[in-house]
Amino acid sequence: MCDLIKKSGFDYGFDPKACERCAGKCCIGDSGYIWIDESEIVNLSKFLKISPDAFKDRYLDKFGLRYSIKELKFKDGYACCFFDQKALNCSIYDYRPKQCMTFPFWDYFKHNFKELERECIGVKR
Template structure:
């Protein structure tokens, strides 16, 4: 076991500006669980069946939100999330995804598309970051 501390042990500066940039860009997947599907359906006052028909695609044994033709999230409208109060864990934990926390270089790369990662943003503690990272990792494991 390594005693090496993560490079972000002193915390990272981030505050969501709700710019919507994390909901746009290249093709990808927003993985969702049955519980998250139910929560978003309830939020939009739709049946689970109707919600799934409109917004979900099956990828192997997993579920993902569909994308618009330009690859934006299906719930991004006028740069705002239409299900913000019920958004999936994958969205809630951005930008504290393992791929962004690998190194300071990866974090700086994420900052190029996320204006909330800024030297002027409030400091987020190591403990808060780890909680988000662990939630992301646990969700990814439960989806497999």
């Protein structure tokens, strides 16, 4: 039996052990925004041993005042530029943005559970 992570306001739980056999489905698919804030940019640039400005130039797209991690073509869709396409997992897992850390507990999925089930094998009602 697995220990599901639960979050108040969500009618489903998440088994983090499912990530080991998933192949990164939450990191690939349709194009979207992978929002990252200034503190996350600083932490990730330190991890990568480059300046925040170099990090922004190399890995981010700017939309108004916000930054999103760049995506690359992958199979029939897109993948986060930090998705390891050989290992099929996140290459910056311990430094990933809050948006990634909070998946699958996004308000959007409160009303779109069937879509979430297609994307994440670890969610259970």
